[in-house]
Amino acid sequence: MLQETLRRGRLVDEHDQAQPPASGYNKPHFNRIAAYPCPWKPTSVQASIAGAVGRGQIMNGISACRTAAAGSPSRQRDGVLAALLLAGGLCAGGGGALLARVPQQGSDDLDVVQVRSDFYMIAGAGGNVAVQVGPAGVILVDTGSAEMSDKVLAAVRRLTSRPIRYVINTSADTDHTGGNDKLSKAGQTILGNPGSSGVSEEVYTNGGAASVLAHENVLARMSGQQSLFPFAVLPTKTYSGRSYPMYLNGDGIQVLHMPAAHSDGDSVVFFRRADVIVSGDILDTTRFPVIDVAKGGSIQGEIDALNHLVDMTIPPFPLRWREDRTYVIPGHGFVSDYGDLVEYRNVVTIMRDRIQDMVVSGMTLQQVKVADPTKGFRKRYGSDTGEWTTEMFIEAVYTSLTSRR
């Protein structure tokens, strides 16, 4: 039922426009947070009330049954339900209100989860893809794997018809950068006249496509591996140093470098007004963190990055039953918050401590593996198969710790 709804209609603001408005962030106030399919059809009474309340009104209800969308006449929804019901006591759901939002399925393989009114996560494309939608267009953080880029693009199109204006990569991994080419080219540059920069407009504006920003180490890593990273997926813009700020779609966006964590080119992207942090593979709720020692990653850098994220993330205190909190979109896995981040930080630190203790006692890597320092956490975060196994994680941590000595 849900997929049918999503295929037929768009679960976004009905006042969405093909072109971004000329003047700033002043879209009509139908600030619906999310929609879920109601289990029953509204009566004519409800529909008429919905018509009176729905348009042109500020509806800050936590979720709403959709009103009839174009192209889906069989799917009438009751906007009154949200306004009357869920603005009241049901709001006291301690984050449960976010869960009351039914997931918005994209294509068959993708799972689109709405995080804020204008912020989404697309899962199933390789790495998670973060999507911010606003008057200027779409900002993507990561683009998934190459083979999923058509589906990612289709999912973005279902969210909005506005162009992709910017892509930010959190690392060089192929499951996060594979869609760079297709998705940036499907977009539209936000840059214009190169002025006296000395480069052609073609180069400056990425040929008119959306820019792809990453830390300079990402470009360095990707450049050296033509077979894995064709020229077309390379970042078109890099930053060095600690951070790169910008303001787009009415939101302050900080791209922060996390040195020597998962790799030496990690960025986390902090959308300050949306209060969403996209962490890349520094946070991965599906497995132990991938520590790519060969690409400059380290266990201490990973832990430092996690602690940095803990400092940046605001929990729902003191009113801990409310939904207000920072959300963190991990490189893989579910939309997380402060509590999930602390849990993951704790797990990774315990792993480091256990292996450190074994290193100090003089154990070899083989002895450490036999002793299995991941006991108690292996079933949840480990794996014996696939591209990142528990053994690989132990080895990475061991190497990372012993190479410091």
Next chain:
Amino acid sequence: MNPWKLGALVMAGVLVTVPAFAQFDLTGKWASRSGQDAMERGPGPDPVDYLGLPLNDEGRARALSYDYSLMSLPEGQCGYHTPFYIVLGPFGLHMWNEFDPVTGRLVAWKIGAWVDKDIQTIWMDGRPHPSPNAPRTYGGFTTGRWEGDTLITTTTHMKSTTIRRNGAPVSDHATMTMYMVRHGDLLTIRAVMDDPVYFSEPLVRSRVWALDPRGNLNLGNGVASPCEPIAELPRLDIAGLVPHHLPGQNPFVNELTQMYNIPVEAVLGGAETLYPEYRKKLTGYVPPAMCKRYCGCGGLGVPCIEDGSGVPR
């Protein structure tokens, strides 16, 4: 008004609100009537006490790594217990419902919060559970359905936390089912926690409450309470410090054996220990001569006898 119309309207109004099948009413304040697990509900379980828990090896290993100081970290102070705490904790229940004001249909039941348990919403309107990639909360996401006179609820999307207050874990892959039955003014909830990560079989526990017309729930009044973390111990201010016990170094492993003569194999839990035949492995057990701690006196029972040892019994 036309009497025909009036009568028809009244009938329609009543028929809409009368349930299609015999459900029972959950609303009100329900006072705890727990004649079991006083120690776990009150003072709390001992540090290594996994008696009655179907922990697998992973769960046991994780539990043994737990250090109570984790709760003293600022980031560890304001969490909630799992929704399963409803059958583990000491408090009463405040329950109410939410109706669609237009159709009169029941949308949800609400179980009020405790100081250490999140509010729980039981959605009764047929909505599906969220995607596996949706956020986890302490209260989880719960849907309910009636089967005859039993309300059955299913909760997913719970955060990773502890199933017992001494660190025995429950993961964010767990699912909880509750079976709620009312007999007169008694409400019985049987809760089942199914965790494929840390349990070798589901954990099943039950608890009873009684409808209390005076509405006195003694702290579990259904109102969520704020929490502000503070730095409790200076040494825990070290950034990134995570208290835990290294494998094989938990100092409390033999405590229950020393106090109660229970073999450590039983103390460490496991599905085998839950069944009557396990008693054959306890043939060497001799109870302590006399109860020395938490014997049911004071808040848990009759006035305590002071025997001069400083330990009430």
Next chain:
Amino acid sequence: MTRRASRSLAAELLGLTAMALTVVWSSGLEAQGRGGQGRAGDGTSATAKAAAPIDLTGYWVSVVTQDWRWRMVTPAKGDYASIPITASAKKVGDGWDPAKDEAAGEPCKSYGAPALMAVPTRLRITWRDENTLQVETDAGTQTRQFHFGNWKPQRGSATWQGDSIAEWERPRPARGVSPKGGSLKVVTTHLRPGYLRKNGVPYSAGVVLTEYWDVSTERNGDQWITITSTVEDARYLREPWVTALNFKNERDGAKWDLTPCLAR
């Protein structure tokens, strides 16, 4: 009265009657929150066995996830945690001496009905006859009989299992639909004084045990009995002692293992 007036009056009467009937009917459709009493098995209609809304027969096993330290092993003397005992009960309990019970040939004092279901045990539940449900335990080799209908208790000495009067409870029909489900209610009296717990926590001859037995089925097909029980004893309990215990269904009696009562 004119024709018009009489039609109007008839319409009024019909409308009012519709209202009145609806009110009367809906009050009978009250949610079963007060423990709807479908009193099948009263001997005047179907037998208890035929009228059973739930099936309790078969083999069931205790799953001891609650009060492990007080059920799986004998707790220390003087441990009364969770039981709201009176001071007189404490006096009796503090004098518990299992050797004395053994010498007196009374090892079964903690296997009386108020305590039996908390003993880690297996149950074998069968219909002894059309109106008597029989519950046997392998621990302590005890037998309880739940009598439906107009059964009158036998005169004579009190026993460990006492006299149990049973009835089915089922939710009232609503909108003409008879819903599934129901419970077994059992009230047991006429008991020999015994122990609520193996370490000598006493109950008196005046004790009354009220139980509700419910069956639920999980998604994976596992069936469970949950027994909500209330023990009332004005002499030894300050207030009713309420517990809930769980038993899981077993396919057969392969693990049925009769053992005698043990005083320790």
